[in-house]
Amino acid sequence: TIILHSQIPVYVFIDNNAASAGALISIACDSIYMRSGANIGAATVVDQTGKPLPDKYQSYMRSMMRSTAEAKGRDPEIAQAMVDPRIYIENISDTGNVLTFTTSEAIKHGYCEGKAENIRELLNDAGFENYEIIEQKLTTTDRIIGFLINPMISGILIMIIIGGIYFELQSPGVGFPLVASIIAALLYFAPHYIEGLANNWEILVFIIGVILVAVEIFVIPGFGVAGITGIMFIIVGLTLSMVQNFGFDFIYINYLQLIKAFFIVITATFLSLILSFYISKKIFTSTIFGQLALASTQQVKNGFTSADAQYLTMIGKNGYAKTILRPAGKVEIDDDIFDATAESGFIDEGEKIKVVRYETAQLFVRKNES
Known part of the structure; x- marks a missing residue:
């Protein structure tokens, strides 16, 4: 026109x-x-x-x-x-x-x-005497776009996108993986959009896919319909953004290009997940990460315990059996009632007791003979 x-x-x-x-x-x-x-x-x-x-x-x-x-x-x-x-x-x-x-x-x-x-x-x-021939040449922008839509570069960007999403979902709030994933997504979709390959709805499908995967991991227990649908949406969005189609009309689509794009996306996704597993294992066991995160186990023999401090202070205190302990029952100490277990034998109601230890969220007592 x-x-x-x-x-x-x-x-x-x-x-x-x-x-x-x-x-x-x-x-x-x-x-x-x-x-x-x-x-x-x-x-x-x-x-x-x-x-x-x-x-x-x-x-x-x-x-x-x-x-x-x-x-x-x-x-x-x-x-x-x-x-x-x-x-x-x-x-x-x-x-x-x-x-x-x-x-x-x-x-x-x-x-x-x-x-x-x-x-x-x-x-x-045609009768032109004075003329200047100006040949169309690629601009810097054209070269950058051409570089970014190269299948190999697109594959690398997909790996960064998937890897960034994986690390962010593994460690929410870190920030850097999410930023890297967003930048890679912009570098992936923007040139394809400018070239007329990526449509608005294809980008939207990708975003919905990411949201569904996040919902499946953080909101819905297990891994089911939302997660599988999200993964499918991510793959569809990335794949269709690499091939020419007009809206939802796929009649003119080049199916060889579609197969090639699908292969690139699947390959990049699997490589990204494999590398992510490997890198995460290396990072979390590295010396540098060990200086940033607690890697040792808190053993009871070293003085560590998950017990409530209130119960620990009761060790050595005296009281009496509020009910019969055979061996479990209730005791009264300092006018408060507690569940307790007799260390050995039975303790009759009203007998004097002494707290000897606190283990596995339970007070252990014995008869106070004094």
């Missing part, structure tokens, strides 16, 4: 072939120039295997080709014959195949203004 309605004359140079969308773009230009041996046509809409799509797609393409040709003063019947092999034009399209022109045929039938072997020859033939 931009080319078709451009206020500046647009010239196209067909260096080799202008098929499919290339044919439509060429017809939208004001002037077409072709090199010897070049071709234009064959604009049937096909899938990734080369099989023609249903007629509703062909009808739309025929309409675009026809209207574009009319707008540029070219024969619309020839334009739609480049899409539909059923179009019959005597001595032009009468073989039952979609129409494709060579350079000389395109010139003869008004689909090429002239033959040129290079851009300078085109400009000279």
Whole structure:
């Protein structure tokens, strides 16, 4: 549409072939120039295997080709014959195949203004004397985007994303793994989004997947539907962000690219988990980590106990049996009632007792003979 309605004359140079969308773009230009041996046509809409799509797609393409040709003063019947092999034009399209022109045929039938072997020859033939040829070059931004969407780099970013999520879920509140995961996710999704590969809903699916996994770990006991669904959403979001699709329409998707993207995501995920297990084991047993976290065991023989300090202070105190201890019962010490166990034998109600020790959350007493 931009080319078709451009206020500046647009010239196209067909260096080799202008098929499919290339044919439509060429017809939208004001002037077409072709090199010897070049071709234009064959604009049937096909899938990734080369099989023609249903007629509703062909009808739309025929309409675009026809209207574009009319707008540029070219024969619309020839334009739609480049899409539909059923179009019959005597001595032009009468073989039952979609129409494709060579350079000389395109010139003869008004689909090429002239033959040129290079851009300078085109400009000279078109009557331009003073001109400057400016070639499109990759900018720094283009190079960065190209670097980030490289499959190997994408795989590394996926490993950082998954690894960061794993470490953050293992040790909530640390912060660094989460920050690393977020930065990696931005570097992964942003270039794919700019290139038109990642859609909004694909990024949303990934985010929902992360939330579901977190909910499964921190809120729902066990590991079930939410966790499995979350993992699936994460994989789907990462995979579909690497391939071209239009919304929820997957008709034009390149399934070879989809399989390749899925393989990259699965491989990166497994490698990330394996490395995460290995690294976490090394970190938690390292000397540096040992200086930051308590690694020793608090043994009773070293004076450590989990007992309530109140009960420890009762050792050596005297009281009497509130009930019969056989061997468990209740005792009264300092006007308070406690559960206690006779160290040996039975102790009758009312007999004097003495606390001898406190173990396993239980007071042990014996008869006080004094």
